[in-house]
Structure formats: structure tokens, C-alpha cells
Amino acid sequence: MHTRDLSDHATYEAGRGIEEVARKLGRDPGEFVTLSSNENPHGPSPAAVEAIRETAGEVNDYPKAAHADLREAIGDRRGVDPRQVWLANGGDGAIDYLSRAFLEPGDDVLVPDPGFAYYGMSSRFHHGDVREYALSKGEGFAQDAETVLGTYDGERIVYLTSPHNPSGSTIPLPEVETIAERTGEETLIVVDEAYGEFADRESALALIEGREDVAVLRTFSKAYGLAGLRLGYALVPAAWADAYARVNTPFAASEVACRAGLAALDDTEHVARSVESAAAARAAFEERVEAPVWESEGNFVLIEVGDATAVTETLQKRGVIVRDCSSFGLPECIRITCGTDEETDRAIEELNAVLAERSAEAER
Structure with a gap:
């Protein structure tokens, strides 16, 4: 076998x-x-550490209320309906949910090179394929619409990383909007903002309210210091937010992670x-x-x-x-x-x- x-x-x-x-x-x-x-x-956030201690004796329960509470808290913080918050087992888990929701066998995704390997890995796990657009070292890994659109050929998902790993470059919001405007109706633009708290840039979340083709990834691993708990999320347009119930892993974010995330959100x-x-x-x-x-x-x-x-x-x-x-x-x-x-x-x-x-x- x-x-x-x-x-x-x-x-x-x-x-x-x-x-x-x-x-x-x-x-x-x-x-x-x-x-x-x-x-x-x-x-980690000291408030999150305390929440972990307090939750330790309750891990025999599935995170039903905690999961809902955290989605509501993130929605309130980000200005979206809680249904638009797709909690996941880390940011890579959120990438998988988007792959499940959008990729048919044989679909392509477009990813930055160099870039986070898991974009392509998730696509292949879901029987998709991968194409790359190059970020030039000689140009300081600058990110703009022309760089992406020069390679774009109708891919189902286009990944942008802002700040970009490993260079730290960002892509301005108007450039993200241009990419969304000039790609096909069935192309989803995913803006990975795992390091967004560290950047002096407006989040691509500003585009979600008026569009159905932009999603944003965020994580608790970096600025909140919860990498070991594996807690992340996607912020998605309201038009297809309900797809979460059909693609997510049951109770993907643990009780401990959800309670720690709730505490960390308030630990400004x-x-x-x-x-x-x-x-x-x-x-x-x-x-x-x-x-x-x-x-x-x-x-x-x-x-x-x-x-x-x-x-x-x-x-x-x-x-x-x-x-x-x-x-x-x-x-x-x-x-x-x-x-x-x-x-x-x-x-x-x-x-x-x-x-x-x-x-x-x-x-x-």
C-alpha cells in the first residue's frame, strides 16, 4: 500500500x-x-498565560462557547460580523480552509517567490497547482500590482504577503485594490498579514466590506506571542462567510487557545x-x-x-x-x-x- x-x-x-x-x-x-x-x-501575553492557567481544568469540554466568544471579540475588534471570522489552527489552518472553499482539482494558485511555502503546499494538498511571481532582490523585494499582474493568468487564488516573509516588504493598499480590480471575477485575493501589527500600513481589511474577492489572514503567533497554541484566522467577505461551517475542522481552535486569544486581544x-x-x-x-x-x-x-x-x-x-x-x-x-x-x-x-x-x- x-x-x-x-x-x-x-x-x-x-x-x-x-x-x-x-x-x-x-x-x-x-x-x-x-x-x-x-x-x-x-x-506570550501575560493575560493569556493567566487565562491558560484558569482554563486548564476545563479542557475536558469542547470549545463551543469559547469559539463563539472569540469570533465575536475579533469581529468587534476588526469591525466585521463574527460570521466573517474563520478561526483556525494557526494561520496555515486558515489557508487550508480557503483552499477547501475555493479550489477544484487542477486549479492554480499564484504565490510570491520567495515566500511562505505553505501557500503552495496547501494548494497541492487540495489537488491544485502552483505558479509563482518573482519579487526581485535587486528591487528590494518591492511589491506592486504590476509585479503580480505581469504573471497572473486566471489563477483561482492569488497570495500577497504584507509584511512579506522573509524580506519584510509591504504592499500598499491601493496596489492590493488594483490587483483585485484587474483579476478575474472568480479569483480570490488573499492578503497574509501575519506580521501586520508590526507594520505602519493600512490593513487590506478595509477592502472587504465593499468586495467579495479579498480575504485577510491574521495570527496570534507573532505580536501576541501565542505561536505554541496555534491560533489564527481569516477575515472574509460577508457574501460567502457561511461557507466556514462546511469547510472547517470541528473545534479547530482548542478551548485553551480560544480563552488565551480572548485574553490576549485585550492585552494592548x-x-x-x-x-x-x-x-x-x-x-x-x-x-x-x-x-x-x-x-x-x-x-x-x-x-x-x-x-x-x-x-x-x-x-x-x-x-x-x-x-x-x-x-x-x-x-x-x-x-x-x-x-x-x-x-x-x-x-x-x-x-x-x-x-x-x-x-x-x-x-x-
Whole structure:
């Protein structure tokens, strides 16, 4: 017995964690700082932690009320009907729901290159195919309508990422609207705003009220610090909001996740601290790293270092774990998550030292 043919399916490569690297190098995990997965360096919302403790004794119940309460709270916060909030097991779960709702076998999706591998993975899981539009490193990974429309050929779903991972670039709202206007009636524009809290940009949510072809993805993983709970959602037009009941996994968001999400939504202090900290770290990387750093509006920066694999491995030995962007098709770049002040300072100092050593070796 065999699975269906999965040979054309990509695999998602996550950033390496402290335990994995420490085991590999035979070192104490306490020696390392991990800045490879765009996690919140300030931890989860304290209000969410308290909610998790209070909910722990109730996990024998399915999250019926909590699920409804969280959809209502998000709807109120985002200015949409709760039915337009599709809760999911992380942002990738919301991507799957949209794939289930829109893709027929053989449909194509259009995704950015480089970009988040799961867009294409979800399409292939649902018997769709994948086409790519290129974001140019030489143009700072700039995102605009012409870049997307120059490749567009009637795909069923077009994915935009704002801020874009791994570069941190964003796409202005008028450009999103132009793409929606100039694509076919049966094309859905999905704007992934997983890092939206960190960006000084108007959300594409502004387009949903007047259109039926734009959806927005959001997550609790980044600014709210709840990556381990796997909680995300899609915001969709009212015209097809009821499709959620036909495509979602029953109780996809757990009782603990829903209650933590409810508490985190109200913890504006934690979000503000996380956003301000990321902005300060981005500025520090741009000003102090002795290598090209792309301007970013996420909680991470992309840096050109020459041989990303070699630099990543050397940094690991020095106790700093970063993301080798070879898996994004950028073998000359690394991505570093914005850490605390101390973590960011350490990353900059160690990176500059590694770059200086490599430069000296090249000159010998």
C-alpha cells in the first residue's frame, strides 16, 4: 500500500530551535539565543498565560462557547460580523480552509517567490497547482500590482504577503485594490498579514466590506506571542462567510487557545511593547550590521552575508541561532528575528565578528 504521489510536494522547513542546535553541538541550551523563527522575544501575553492557567481544568469540554466568544471579540475588534471570522489552527489552518472553499482539482494558485511555502503546499494538498511571481532582490523585494499582474493568468487564488516573509516588504493598499480590480471575477485575493501589527500600513481589511474577492489572514503567533497554541484566522467577505461551517475542522481552535486569544486581544500593553521593541531592533540591525540589511516592517530583518549556510553554522557555534534563507531560494541571505535589546545586541556583535573573520580570511 502506498500514499498518493507526493513527489511534487514541498516540505516546510522551520527555523531551528535551541534544543535541536544544543543537542547537535553537545552544548548547554542556556548558552544559546534563538532568533530564527520570528517568535515574540517577550513571550506570550501575560493575560493569556493567566487565562491558560484558569482554563486548564476545563479542557475536558469542547470549545463551543469559547469559539463563539472569540469570533465575536475579533469581529468587534476588526469591525466585521463574527460570521466573517474563520478561526483556525494557526494561520496555515486558515489557508487550508480557503483552499477547501475555493479550489477544484487542477486549479492554480499564484504565490510570491520567495515566500511562505505553505501557500503552495496547501494548494497541492487540495489537488491544485502552483505558479509563482518573482519579487526581485535587486528591487528590494518591492511589491506592486504590476509585479503580480505581469504573471497572473486566471489563477483561482492569488497570495500577497504584507509584511512579506522573509524580506519584510509591504504592499500598499491601493496596489492590493488594483490587483483585485484587474483579476478575474472568480479569483480570490488573499492578503497574509501575519506580521501586520508590526507594520505602519493600512490593513487590506478595509477592502472587504465593499468586495467579495479579498480575504485577510491574521495570527496570534507573532505580536501576541501565542505561536505554541496555534491560533489564527481569516477575515472574509460577508457574501460567502457561511461557507466556514462546511469547510472547517470541528473545534479547530482548542478551548485553551480560544480563552488565551480572548485574553490576549485585550492585552494592548503587551502588543504595544512587542511592536515598539521590534521597531527598535530593526533600526539597530539597519544601523549597526556591517552588511546589507533590507528595510523591514516585520519583526525580523533580511541580511545579505555571502554564504548563508556557513555564516549560520558559525553563528550557531557562537550561540546565536538565525535562519539560513537557502530554503527561500536566497543562499546568500540570513533572516534574524528581532529580539530583546540584549538578544539583538548579541546577534549584531556576533554577526559582525563572523563577517569580519570571513573578510579577513578572504583577503589572505
